[in-house]
Amino acid sequence: MDPRTSAQDVLRCDLCKTAVVEMHCDICLVNLCKACVGEHMISDESNEHEIVRFILRKSTPIYPVCKTHVEERCEMYCNQCDFPVCATCIASDQHLGHKLLKILQVLEAKKDMIIKERTELNEVIYPTYQDIASDVQNRMSQLEKEYGDLSTAIIKHGEDWHREIDKLVKKLKAEVDLMKNTQLQTLQKHLDKINKNVSEIRNKMDLINVAMDSNNISKLFSVTSDINKYRNLPEKKVPSLPKFTPGTILREKFGKIFGTFSPSSLTSDKQGYSMKTSEKSPEAGSSPPVKQLLNQPETVTTIDTGYSRNLCNVACLSDEEIWTSGHKNNTMKLFSINQGSLLKSIRTKSGYEPCNIAVTKSGDLVYTDATTLNIVKDEEIEEVIRLQNWIPYSVCSTSSGDLLVIMYSNDNKQTKVVRYSGSTEKQTIQFDDKGTPLYSSGAFHRNITENGNLDICVSDSEAKAVVVVNQAGKLRFRYTGHTSAASFYPQGITTDSQSCILIADYNNHCVHIIDQDGQFLRYIDSGLKYPWRLSIDTSDNLFVAQYENRQVKKIRYRK
Known part of the structure; x- marks a missing residue:
């Protein structure tokens, strides 16, 4: 079984493990092929079995067992006693004069109530708690900054x-x-x-x-x-x-x-938080619409970048244009996505190849180069930061307009993430709460991005892991690959409108999709060869820079 497509593989019979599932036992919740139906029926004669076609699974109602008469099931519901009853219960004097309803009738009302609660949980309560958690994280981050300023x-x-x-x-x-x-x-x-x-x-x-x-x-x-x-x-x-x-x-x-301090305090706001409303307001911002994953991702277009050596970077300028850069090449190229044509070329100021490129909120190109971080405005290159004793590698632009830079020391013994506002250093992320380095050391490939929930995500190829910290720099989780993927080697990393994290797996020729809490969702294969860097446009189209064939693939993976 190909580990890259196992998440989309057909279901197999739970008994023989080989044949394709065609039937289903609604009582035992077992998937079966036609050949194994008889074996399942005789395997446990003490239980009832309801065999239906797989597409009709869960269509047979499983009535609850009576609490008084355990050998019988309850098909009625006593409205006054507020619990299910069986035929024997009804025949007794216990429910004489009580209003009895068919349990399926009560079930429909119960389902309506549950659906309403689920809708409220999904659309109101859960997003509200997410916003509250984000608000507390932001306050903690702001608190650290303000205490630092103090x-x-x-x-x-x-x-x-x-x-x-x-x-x-x-x-x-x-x-x-x-x-x-x-x-x-x-x-x-x-x-x-x-x-x-x-x-x-x-x-x-x-x-x-x-x-x-x-x-x-x-x-x-x-x-x-x-x-x-x-x-x-x-x-x-x-x-x-x-x-x-x-x-x-x-x-x-x-x-x-x-000098003296004014007293500090931590008070409770009497107004508190307000519950999000599911009604859309033209004035108020709304959460991005839920976009489901396609069963089969599709390649929209392929762009040949024309670099003589390997393709190293890709960054979306817009839904129509992408920036690229290549190995041992000091030229960054801007391509039209639809036409596949070269629109513009810009050479680095130093003549060295850019380690990494990104696009800011305002549409400016930024790149790391040897010991500097540079920004390109109107084709003019400005040096933003020049480092000593540290080498900048990967860079990304955040929702607040800051720049996150992952860098390693000249002696190859330390790695850290630094947040810059302009040329001012605002935050350094290097160790966990126990003082252990968050990232591996040495001149290895690491890439960085910010998620929609303000988490900072770093792919660490040497550690064979993706390290995710919150906005304050506290470790949330590490993702070390899905169990069916061997030799996980993370390279490019990006996030989409659903706050999912996409990771280029160079060794396994695929892209992993995990949710914001690190749970694996699926792979994207689409005939990829040595995926190196990733970028996402505003419509959640994925752009994959393939290292060896020097092509960029545009892949649609959400509905």
């Missing part, structure tokens, strides 16, 4: 204080240096004057000594007596040092001087 404000205020203290310390130190230099200059002048006198006294002493040692009378008479000017000693200069008196740090008041 911490940043405190740090900045502390830095301002540090700068003011540094300025004050610098000013006081300059004043100390000025006082020191002034006093040193004064003392230096005083010292110079004293040293001059010392030199003069030494010369006088040398002159006297020479005259005394000589028998020349003239030399003795040349010695003048001016010793009095040296008897008056110079004044004594005593510097007075300034005294620094540090201000008292009053720790109990310091916090108030630095």
Whole structure:
């Protein structure tokens, strides 16, 4: 059995496991081929059997067993006692005078009530709870951002204080240096004057000594007596040092001087949430209409991109146009979907091939390139982000206009998802609640997309898994492939209007469809060969970039 089409395989007989199902036992809920009907009838003679054609299964009503007379079934319903009754119960005096109805009549009313409840659950209550969960997640995400902004404000205020203290310390130190230099200059002048006198006294002493040692009378008479000017000693200069008196740090008041918090709270809104209405309003936004999966997906068109090597990326610009890029090729091409013709080509600014491409809400092309994230506006390329020590790989544009970028470190030891608003980093997603990395490390293929419920979905080829976190970055689930698909190797990833996640499985030549909670729904095969990247247009048409044959397939898979 081909694992890629097993979800659509015909049903087999529950007994022989080989023949195609033709009949059904409405009592035992067993599917049978015609050959096995007799065997089933004699396998359990203690039970009744109702054999019908498979297409008429569940057409035979299975009446409830009587609680009083276990050997009988109840075909009537006591309206007063509000429970089913059998023929023996009716014959007794227990329900004498009570209003009895056929149980099938009551069943129809019960079905109507259940259908109404199911409709209300599907169209009102369940969407309301989804919106409430999304609202709480958004509030949590906003709370994390606002607390982060609060911490940043405190740090900045502390830095301002540090700068003011540094300025004050610098000013006081300059004043100390000025006082020191002034006093040193004064003392230096005083010292110079004293040293001059010392030199003069030494010369006088040398002159006297020479005259005394000589028998020349003239030399003795040349010695003048001016010793009095040296008897008056110079004044004594005593510097007075300034005294620094540090201000008292009053720790109990310091916090108030630095800044204080207003009290935080978590209150309940008395208005509360309001139930969604199933009535459509032209002013109010509505949930997307439910689109069922086709029994057999169909290929609408195939576009040959003309790249000389492998096809790496595809991104829908509109329902009529797609962007593509190829391996070892620095040119991104815009194609008409209906005509299959090339409309435009744009080369990367650096000359390197783009790792990944995406289209923003405003219709601009973005691409990752070596160490940069770039945006193309009116055919002009602007560098939005330049990274250091990190290499950007996959990028996607979110419903809020942010960009999500998955990147890995230069040393190949870390991988993370970063949310950018313009060039400003807003959020980093890297670890789970236990501090374990969410994504595998190294320069491997990983792709990213945002789901309609704001989950962030990453296909991790090295881990052979799809990792889904909520908007706040908390792990929701991991999808490691369907049990019948061997060697799951996820590549491209995208989501549709029903918040289903579509994953390109390169090894198994197919696309997995799972719901927003990770439950497998089906495969898309459609003759795919090495699907690499995926994109979805506004009509839920799937575009698959096939790596080796360099073709893009447009596939319709929903009604």
